[in-house]
Amino acid sequence: MALVSIRRTVWSTGGTAVAVRRVVGKLGSLLLTLFLASLLVFFSRFLVPGDPVSFLLKGRKPSPEAVADITAEFGLNLPPWQQYFNWIIGVLHGDFGRSLQFRQDVSTVIGDRLPVTFGLVIMAGIMIAVIGLISGVAASLNRNRFWDKAILTGLTVFGAIPSFVGSIVLIAVFAVQLHWFPSFGSGEGFFDTIYHLVLPSLALTIVFVVLVGKVTRSSMVEQLDREHVEVATSRGLSRGSVVRRHVFRNAIGPILTVSGPLVAGLLVASSIVEAAFGIAGIGSLLVQSVDRLDFPVVQAVVLLVVTTFVAVNAIIDILEPWIDPRSAAGAGAR
Amino acid sequence: MNLLEITELTLDLPNGVRLLDGISLTVAAGETVGLVGESGSGKSLTARSVLGLLPERSTAGGKVLLDGTDVITTSPSELLALRRHSASMVFQDPRAGINPMRTIGDHLTETLRLCEHLPADQAKERAIEMMASVRLPRPEAHLRQYPHEFSGGMLQRVMIAGALSSSPKLLICDEPTTALDVTTQAEIISVLTEQRKSRGMGMLFITHDLNLAASLCDRVYVMSAGRVVEQGSAREVFSDPQADYTKKLVAATPTILVGDAEAAVPAELVPLAPAEPEDASGALVVRSLSKSYAIRGKTPVRAVSEVSLEIPRGGALGIVGESGSGKSTLARLIVGLESADAGEIVIAGKERTAPPRKRQERLAHARSVQMVFQDPYLSLDPRITAGKSIEDALRLHSKLTSTASRAKVIELLDQVGLTEKHADARPRKLSGGQRQRVAIARALAIEPDLLVMDEATSALDVSVQAQVLEVVADIRRERGLTVLFITHDLAVVRRVCEETVVMKQGEIVEHGKTLELLTQPRHDYTRHLIESVPRPAWDLDEAIEEAS
Numbered sequence: 001m002a003l004v005s006i007r008r009t010v011w012s013t014g015g016t017a018v019a020v021r022r023v024v025g026k027l028g029s030l031l032l033t034l035f036l037a038s039l040l041v042f043f044s045r046f047l048v049p050g051d052p053v054s055f056l057l058k059g060r061k062p063s064p065e066a067v068a069d070i071t072a073e074f075g076l077n078l079p080p081w082q083q084y085f086n087w088i089i090g091v092l093h094g095d096f097g098r099s100l101q102f103r104q105d106v107s108t109v110i111g112d113r114l115p116v117t118f119g120l121v122i123m124a125g126i127m128i129a130v131i132g133l134i135s136g137v138a139a140s141l142n143r144n145r146f147w148d149k150a151i152l153t154g155l156t157v158f159g160a161i162p163s164f165v166g167s168i169v170l171i172a173v174f175a176v177q178l179h180w181f182p183s184f185g186s187g188e189g190f191f192d193t194i195y196h197l198v199l200p201s202l203a204l205t206i207v208f209v210v211l212v213g214k215v216t217r218s219s220m221v222e223q224l225d226r227e228h229v230e231v232a233t234s235r236g237l238s239r240g241s242v243v244r245r246h247v248f249r250n251a252i253g254p255i256l257t258v259s260g261p262l263v264a265g266l267l268v269a270s271s272i273v274e275a276a277f278g279i280a281g282i283g284s285l286l287v288q289s290v291d292r293l294d295f296p297v298v299q300a301v302v303l304l305v306v307t308t309f310v311a312v313n314a315i316i317d318i319l320e321p322w323i324d325p326r327s328a329a330g331a332g333a334r
Numbered sequence: 335m336n337l338l339e340i341t342e343l344t345l346d347l348p349n350g351v352r353l354l355d356g357i358s359l360t361v362a363a364g365e366t367v368g369l370v371g372e373s374g375s376g377k378s379l380t381a382r383s384v385l386g387l388l389p390e391r392s393t394a395g396g397k398v399l400l401d402g403t404d405v406i407t408t409s410p411s412e413l414l415a416l417r418r419h420s421a422s423m424v425f426q427d428p429r430a431g432i433n434p435m436r437t438i439g440d441h442l443t444e445t446l447r448l449c450e451h452l453p454a455d456q457a458k459e460r461a462i463e464m465m466a467s468v469r470l471p472r473p474e475a476h477l478r479q480y481p482h483e484f485s486g487g488m489l490q491r492v493m494i495a496g497a498l499s500s501s502p503k504l505l506i507c508d509e510p511t512t513a514l515d516v517t518t519q520a521e522i523i524s525v526l527t528e529q530r531k532s533r534g535m536g537m538l539f540i541t542h543d544l545n546l547a548a549s550l551c552d553r554v555y556v557m558s559a560g561r562v563v564e565q566g567s568a569r570e571v572f573s574d575p576q577a578d579y580t581k582k583l584v585a586a587t588p589t590i591l592v593g594d595a596e597a598a599v600p601a602e603l604v605p606l607a608p609a610e611p612e613d614a615s616g617a618l619v620v621r622s623l624s625k626s627y628a629i630r631g632k633t634p635v636r637a638v639s640e641v642s643l644e645i646p647r648g649g650a651l652g653i654v655g656e657s658g659s660g661k662s663t664l665a666r667l668i669v670g671l672e673s674a675d676a677g678e679i680v681i682a683g684k685e686r687t688a689p690p691r692k693r694q695e696r697l698a699h700a701r702s703v704q705m706v707f708q709d710p711y712l713s714l715d716p717r718i719t720a721g722k723s724i725e726d727a728l729r730l731h732s733k734l735t736s737t738a739s740r741a742k743v744i745e746l747l748d749q750v751g752l753t754e755k756h757a758d759a760r761p762r763k764l765s766g767g768q769r770q771r772v773a774i775a776r777a778l779a780i781e782p783d784l785l786v787m788d789e790a791t792s793a794l795d796v797s798v799q800a801q802v803l804e805v806v807a808d809i810r811r812e813r814g815l816t817v818l819f820i821t822h823d824l825a826v827v828r829r830v831c832e833e834t835v836v837m838k839q840g841e842i843v844e845h846g847k848t849l850e851l852l853t854q855p856r857h858d859y860t861r862h863l864i865e866s867v868p869r870p871a872w873d874l875d876e877a878i879e880e881a882s
């Protein structure tokens with residue numbers, strides 16, 4: 001399916017000032033969301049049972065002086081709001097503190113693992129988009145006929161498979177039986193990494209493709225019944241042109257809106273898949289760090305996930321006037 | 335050979351329902367043929383079959399010869415060719431019929447570029463020519479505009495330009511003016527006839543409006559329940575109908591023409607003694623009511639400005655205006671759904687200007703005025719039976735026992751011409767007219783001082799509309815109900831109201847006795863409205879004959 005050209009003239013009619021105000025407003029609410037999220041992320045530590053200091057001491061019976069030393073080293077003796085203040089100032093400078101388990105800067109720990117996870121999420125995202133869109137479009141065009149039902153049933157069955165089960169099946173079939181793909185690790189260099197990430201991203205795709213597929217189908221079906229589609233048909237446009245220019249083009253909006261939250265889901269679900277495939281990424285780091293009460297790492301990872309999620313949704317919001325020109329003119333134009 | 339020849343066309347659904355049952359009709363080049371009938375008569379299906387736009391999984395029989403090719407048996411590629419060169423269609427609602435996410439220029443050029451493979455700049459030139467020919471004001475600028483920036487009338491011109499861009503031999507118009515105001519309708523019709531003449535096209539014109547068909551068509555076919563019940567020249571069919579169905583239809587169609595016999599007002603329409611102007615005991619008194627809406631970044635819109643009117647107890651006042659005239663806002667203000675900026679509303683002697691806030695105020699306001707909305711498909715809860723929705727209104731406002739309220743429901747249904755069995759039906763099982771009667775019964779349940787009907791019959795077929803209007807007239811006779819009747823249709827006002835006000839851009843431009851207003855309009859706008867109402871061509875002939 002060729003990508004649909006989206007016109008750039010939208011805002012020229014709505015007025016550039018309106019457009020700028022829109023984007024600024026969106027960025028403002030984005031910053032507010034991030035601020036609230038940082039509060040939640042930071043202070044949730046105080047709600048969790050367990051004391052990070054006792055982890056650092058690995059069960060030894062320390063002298064009170066040693067406890068005081070460590071508490072002071074990590075700034076745990078300060079009042080909570082001051083700890084937050086120090087933390088957020090650091091975060092704004094790219095300093096997320098020190099990992100308790102690795103005795104390294106959190107940014108280094110995360111920096112090492114980030115590319116793999118991003119690679120995994122991006123590959124899975126592309127697969128989900130391609131397979132989801134194709135199956136959704138195919139289902140909608142065969143509405144209530146055999147292929148529609150077959151695709152819907154298939155998507156639902158796949159969506160019901162937990163990712164760790166999917167991972168194990170993929171490893172058993174494609175790595176152990178067929179030897180097509182490696183079963184472990186993330187590889188070296190660009191192409192080897194992609195090769196290593198095929199099965200893990202497929203494992204993610206299996207779970208999440210149902211969402212995109214079903215939304216695509218219902219959004220397309222809704223558009224297929226519109227009168228402007230009948231008008232386009234009556235004018236002698238080929239079926240392909242009608243579907244591409246009038247049905248799919250108009251169906252994009254809802255598909256994108258649903259795909260936003262998907263990114264967060266992928267980041268979170270990657271932890272399971274990373275564990276199953278032995279990949280040292282953000283997801284497995286998160287699980288490990290929660291387990292060991294390594295709160296600077298947990299906070300940084302959660303903040304990262306929240307930021308990605310909020311940013312993706314903000315981008316989709318800002319894109320909306322290009323996708324649906326009526327939204328630039330306000331709700332009254334609908 | 336005729337341009338279009340339909341013989342014995344049938345259309346069946348797999349579940350055995352026969353939608354079309356042996357339709358035969360012809361359209362010659364240069365001829366305008368009308369297809370009239372009420373909703374569900376199959377006229378739209380017949381028109382769509384000409385372009386091969388049939389419902390999914392239906393089976394068609396018979397022949398549809400368009401320009402010598404049988405649409406039903408032809409190959410898909412020839413069908414595309416027919417749609418591209420032989421016939422094109424103008425649909426009812428341009429707002430729904432033009433893709434809202436693409437520019438006007440895109441709508442007009444896409445067939446030129448994708449079907450005729452014109453280069454972009456030539457296609458653009460053609461689009462500009464087409465827009466000029468349907469008299470759109472700024473063709474160059476329109477190319478980059480989006481449908482939501484256009485009014486309904488302008489969009490319908492775009493639709494016509496789009497349909498004409500393929501230079502068709504046959505133009506099919508499916509209720510092209512039903513969604514438009516009467517003055518806009520007149521403009522669109524003149525564009526259509528002008529184009530038909532200059533291009534020598536045949537035109538198949540589908541409408542439910544007999545007056546429009548009579549004013550426009552050379553020949554007409556009257557359809558009912560998937561069959562052609564009558565055909566002939568427009569004049570024969572409408573002035574001397576043969577089939578019972580046509581007779582019924584003609585009788586039910588309201589007209590603004592005032593015959594000599596009617597110049598004397600029928601007794602039942604004579605208003606009860608009008609109240610003294612100073613006396614506030616009229617059922618509804620509105621004094622200098624104003625309401626504007628602020629739109630961010632634009633000057634506020636004055637929806638209603640300085641409107642004053644009065645209805646005596648038992649009277650019926652019509653408010654006529656086109657879309658955007660503020661008539662619905664006025665209704666919402668009176669019913670208490672909006673708050674006025676200035677002015678005063680008095681209903682049955684009680685001040686009702688401010689919208690109610692507390693529960694008691696709401697109940698009191700509701701008891702004094704009730705509204706019947708335009709679309710009965712939307713104003714009744716689909717999950718609640720008709721009887722229950724009336725009963726709910728009753729029990730909210732009175733302390734009737736369930737048996738007593740049940741009896742009252744049956745009585746109310748009886749008053750609007752329905753029976754006990756309708757009480758247990760959900761809205762889905764009722765026809766449009768039955769639903770609107772339930773809505774009226776519900777509004778009357780608590781015996782309001784004033785009944786506001788906002789376009790309450792415009793979604794209904796003429797024969798159903800006639801029944802509903804009859805119900806309203808009966809109730810007025812029996813109960814002395816006061817009615818404020820809001821409509822865009824001058825002919826309907828004439829059937830219901832003694833007095834009429836004409837609104838334009840939030841202001842009352844003329845106020846008077848309905849018949850006087852129709853026969854001797856004083857304001858230019860009223861005259862323009864009346865002239866825009868389509869009337870049979872032969873009425874004009876007679877008028878000319880009489881004058882000579």
